[in-house]
Every structure is written in C-alpha cells, then in structure tokens.
Amino acid sequence: MADAETATATAAPPTTETKPPAAEPKRWGDIEDDAPEEPTRVSGSTSEVSLDGLKIDESKKINKFLDEPEDSNIKAVTSGDTPYTSASTFEDLNLSPELLKGLYVEMKFQKPSKIQAISLPMILTPPYKDLIAQAHNGSGKTTCFVLGMLSRVDPKLTAPQALCICPTRELAIQNMEVLRKMGKYTGITSECAVPMDSRDYMPISKRAPISAQIVIGTPGTIKKWMSAKKLGTSYLKILVFDEADHMLAEDGFKDDSLRIKKDIERSSSHCQVLLFSATFNETVKNFVSKIVKSYNQLFVKKEELSLEAVKQYKVYCHDELAKIQIIKERIFDLGENLGQRIIFVRTRNSASMLHKQLTEDGYTVSSIQGAITPEDRDKLINEFRSGLSQVLISTDLLARGFDQQQINLVINYDLPIKYETHEPDYEVYLHRIGRAGRFGRKGAVFNLICGDRDAETIRKIELYFQTEAIEVKNNDEEFENALRQAGLL
Incomplete structure (x- = not known):
C-alpha cells in the first residue's frame, strides 16, 4: 500500500x-460521507504550565541562526481589510502557555523567523483566510503550519480537526516528529497516515475510525481512509498542503489533492487552507488561485531564492x-x-x-x-x-x-x-x-x-x-x- x-x-x-x-493510481469515486457521528468530548485538562524561566537569555542562545530572518525578502499580499501585525516574539501571537513551552523547551526556538513572524498572524487571526506561502528552504515553514494546527484544535474534542498532506512518507514522518515535539504539553493527539509495511498492515475496513485531533499523511493513504469512512472531515478547521507546488502539479499529486479537497468542502465548508512550499512556478500559482477562496499570499522573488x-x-x-x-x-x-x-x-x-x-x-x-x-x-x-x-x-x-x-x-x-x-x-x-x-x-x-x-x-x-x-x-x-x-x- x-x-x-x-x-x-x-x-x-x-x-x-x-x-x-x-x-x-487507480481513481476512486465521489463517495458522500455518512452523517457524522457526534464526537466525544473528553474531560479534564492538560497540566498547568508555568512560563517562569522560559524567557531567553540573549547571551546564552542555542540556535543563533534563527536570528537571521531579514536575509529573506518576503513580500506579503493581503486580501480584504483584516489588519495583520508581524510578530516580533512568540508571545505576540497570544499562544497558550503549553505551546510556548513546546517552542522554547522542546524546539529550542528563541523568536520567530521572518516567515513565521509574517505568516502566523495571518494563520491565527479571524476570519482565518486561506494562505499561499513561499519562503526559503530551512526558514521555518514547518513550524508555521504545525503551530497553526495546534493553535486551532480543541483537545477536548476527539475528532480530526486538522489535516496535513505531504508528498512523501519521509516528509510526513518528519512533520509528525515536529508536531509531537511542539504539542508535547497540550494533550492534543495525532496520527500519521503513511504507507504501511507488510508486517504491520491491517485492512482499513478493520481499523477503528480515527479519533486523533491532527492527522498528517500522504495523499494515497489519506484518500483511502476517507473513502473507507475511517477519517471523518466534518470537524476539520484547517487543511495544509506541504510542498504544495508538487502536490498540485500535473506530474505530482494534483488529482489526489483536488479529490481530497473536494470531499472536505462538502462536509466542512469553512476549513482554512494553507499551502506552503519553497517554490511556486507560475502555472501552479495560477492554478492555486482558482481553487482557494479569498486568500493572503507570501512570496519571494526567484532571484532571491x-x-x-x-x-x-x-x-x-x-x-x-x-x-x-x-x-x-x-x-x-x-x-x-x-x-x-x-x-x-x-x-x-x-x-x-x-x-x-x-x-x-x-x-x-x-x-x-x-x-x-x-x-x-x-x-x-x-x-x-x-x-x-x-x-x-x-x-x-x-x-x-x-x-x-x-x-x-x-x-x-x-x-x-x-x-x-x-x-x-x-x-x-x-x-x-x-x-x-x-x-x-x-x-x-x-x-x-x-x-x-x-x-x-x-x-x-x-x-x-x-x-x-x-x-x-x-x-x-x-x-x-x-x-x-x-x-x-
């Protein structure tokens, strides 16, 4: 598989x-979701997190390379009249103490990189517009959409609320590792949907429906879970396409990606769509502009990439x-x-x-x-x-x-x-x-x-x-x- x-x-x-x-890739039909089951709400809350001691000592920084965001000349194009202010610190984003602890303690971050400073306010500010974001490799794009997913999810609601789709198994697993580190203190559950090896394979029909709040996976496995009614989409708040240019390219995963997005739209019309990549050629840019609604955009000139x-x-x-x-x-x-x-x-x-x-x-x-x-x-x-x-x-x-x-x-x-x-x-x-x-x-x-x-x-x-x-x-x-x-x- x-x-x-x-x-x-x-x-x-x-x-x-x-x-x-x-x-x-064998095509699959337009299968309507069954009426969604009422998700379970779990009682209890995550343990209280103290922010004391999490402030960064400027003289003892671990990752000084994160202090070089100005090297990227990122251009922002906003849609509508929603005001956005670039974040100079993670505290500016009104993140929960649990997420701040994940950023500082687990990820060893000191402050947002430029792509994070510009994109996160766009992701986290109502009315939660779609976003097409391009930035240099290694500039912190994964943190942007992972933090966006973690911020939007209700940990008491045991149903998928955020979905990230990646072109390869390796990238899905890598993103899951980042998600688990950043969300360590939140109580948010996650599941990784990637091709299974023969030893661990279990027919999808015999699997229990997914109850994790965040799901990350490859398009083939995601669409099979959705088709088998094991991945509900009625409560999705945010949909991420990582390496979006490849996900939407003719020679990439365009058909699978559009099928997944179409099915999600039928059951969750207000789902925010985030598209991240280091590269977007003009053909993909023009195509993306037709499939997303009112959206904001971040891009870098090709000569600066x-x-x-x-x-x-x-x-x-x-x-x-x-x-x-x-x-x-x-x-x-x-x-x-x-x-x-x-x-x-x-x-x-x-x-x-x-x-x-x-x-x-x-x-x-x-x-x-x-x-x-x-x-x-x-x-x-x-x-x-x-x-x-x-x-x-x-x-x-x-x-x-x-x-x-x-x-x-x-x-x-x-x-x-x-x-x-x-x-x-x-x-x-x-x-x-x-x-x-x-x-x-x-x-x-x-x-x-x-x-x-x-x-x-x-x-x-x-x-x-x-x-x-x-x-x-x-x-x-x-x-x-x-x-x-x-x-x-």
Whole structure:
C-alpha cells in the first residue's frame, strides 16, 4: 500500500567512511460521507504550565541562526481589510502557555523567523483566510503550519480537526516528529497516515475510525481512509498542503489533492487552507488561485531564492569516470570532517552504478532509490539521521523537505532536468541545494558538469536565479579553497 513514489535502499555497514581496504493510481469515486457521528468530548485538562524561566537569555542562545530572518525578502499580499501585525516574539501571537513551552523547551526556538513572524498572524487571526506561502528552504515553514494546527484544535474534542498532506512518507514522518515535539504539553493527539509495511498492515475496513485531533499523511493513504469512512472531515478547521507546488502539479499529486479537497468542502465548508512550499512556478500559482477562496499570499522573488548561505560551485568533468574520481578523491578524502553529505543522481540506474562503484572501492555509502518496503526506507533514513551513515546517494525522492541539519555538502552528480522537455528543473535544483545550509547554516553545493548539455543546463540555472556557480578546477588546492570559502574548513 504505497503512494506515487516509494524507494529502494541499500546501505553498507553503519560505520564512517574509510578508504580502501574495507570489508565489505487507480481513481476512486465521489463517495458522500455518512452523517457524522457526534464526537466525544473528553474531560479534564492538560497540566498547568508555568512560563517562569522560559524567557531567553540573549547571551546564552542555542540556535543563533534563527536570528537571521531579514536575509529573506518576503513580500506579503493581503486580501480584504483584516489588519495583520508581524510578530516580533512568540508571545505576540497570544499562544497558550503549553505551546510556548513546546517552542522554547522542546524546539529550542528563541523568536520567530521572518516567515513565521509574517505568516502566523495571518494563520491565527479571524476570519482565518486561506494562505499561499513561499519562503526559503530551512526558514521555518514547518513550524508555521504545525503551530497553526495546534493553535486551532480543541483537545477536548476527539475528532480530526486538522489535516496535513505531504508528498512523501519521509516528509510526513518528519512533520509528525515536529508536531509531537511542539504539542508535547497540550494533550492534543495525532496520527500519521503513511504507507504501511507488510508486517504491520491491517485492512482499513478493520481499523477503528480515527479519533486523533491532527492527522498528517500522504495523499494515497489519506484518500483511502476517507473513502473507507475511517477519517471523518466534518470537524476539520484547517487543511495544509506541504510542498504544495508538487502536490498540485500535473506530474505530482494534483488529482489526489483536488479529490481530497473536494470531499472536505462538502462536509466542512469553512476549513482554512494553507499551502506552503519553497517554490511556486507560475502555472501552479495560477492554478492555486482558482481553487482557494479569498486568500493572503507570501512570496519571494526567484532571484532571491538561491540560498546565500550555500556556496554554489561547478566542476567540469571529461566523462562519468571523472565524476566518480572527484567524489572519491575530493568529496571523501577532503571531506572526512565536513559532516554529512548527499549525492543527488537523476535515475535509479545512476544510483545503483555509483553505489556499486564506491562500495567496491571500499567506501561506505548508503543509497535510496527505486521501490522497496517502507520499513527498509525508514531504516535507511534513521541510519542517516543518527549519523551511522555519512554519505547518502539519492534520487530526487529526498530533494524536498528532508531536514537533516548535519548536512553541509550537496553534490549534484546529475543536474535536475524535466524529462519531457529536457529543460532544467529549477524548482528541484533549489530544493536540492536547500538540503545544505538549513536555517542559514553554512553549506556548499558542487555541480558536476559533463558535456555540452550539462554546460547549457547550468548556464540556464544561473540565468534563472541570477547567480553564478563558481568554477572549481579538479585539484586539491582548488577544492580546499572552495570549502574554506564556504566556511566548511
């Protein structure tokens, strides 16, 4: 039971990399919901939370990178005459003591990032207008919609009241982790709807109806739960599309997303819709404007989207063997102390070939590609998150929303292109480089250029974002200088 994209994972033993020698979609019908059952109201309340001691000592900040929101030039376009005031502190948002404790104690936040400061008043202020929000990768978008959901939910009402839909299993699980940390003290329950592995699978017909107040999941599983009448929508107050450009794109999850939204509208006409992504092309923007009602909008000019904290480089290679040589001699040998690295490839075959070549030469890497069981995907991701694996080869499965703050280096073994036109995929490029430099941290991206087509592709990417990837010659001195300029050495 899987959604549109699943993955195959292969991993070498969980040790840090060493040099040789080393051992080693069917449519569903318009089904009307049954009359909603009266939800249960639970008695009791969450334990009293004291805010004493939660104020931040400016001299002892943990995450100083959150103090750099002004780097993003976010434009706001509001609809109607509702006044909104940007929040300089989380207290300005009139959040509950439980949510403030989750933000300060569990998430270690000090103050809102720029996207949070601007979007949260729009999300939390009646009449709760829809919102289309675009901001840089790693700028805190997840916190915006998670905090929005937690703020709107009544913990005494045991029925789904907030729903977040994500394009991949990994992103849904990641968002659920954030939700549980931020909502730890609220008494709010949650459930994650993702493809199940064969060992844990239970037919939907035998499952009890969902009573959790917040549900996060992938579109395939969500629509199956709704179709089976196991996910009620009559009490939904807020619907979130994470990575909304992909969720509403023709080659993404457009049909599933529209079907879910249509069914929700029939039973909950006043549900607020939030669409978040780092990228919105003009086609998706125009389409979104037709499916949401009176809405507010936040956006960033495309030339300001390429992350300034991430240095972009290009390395010209004679052939594929030269690419592999660069990865072994530069990315591994020079990068042992650089933190974790992701190597993006275009196809499953490239991932398999590169993984096989590197492991045969004695290097320890993991790769994610193709289609395997969900438990193997989870195992691979957990190994990488825990640091057991330092280098991960991936197709664009992990290009979007994969948040691992220890990633400092991204290698584009293949540049992203659109298969139907062979033009650069600018959105995917931006999402890829956004895996490094999370929340304004330092990072570097090396684009491996092989042949005239790659040269033309990187030229178009540079023109589109009005930036220039610095050329690096294939020698130790040039790579060391590049890493030093990126703040990684």
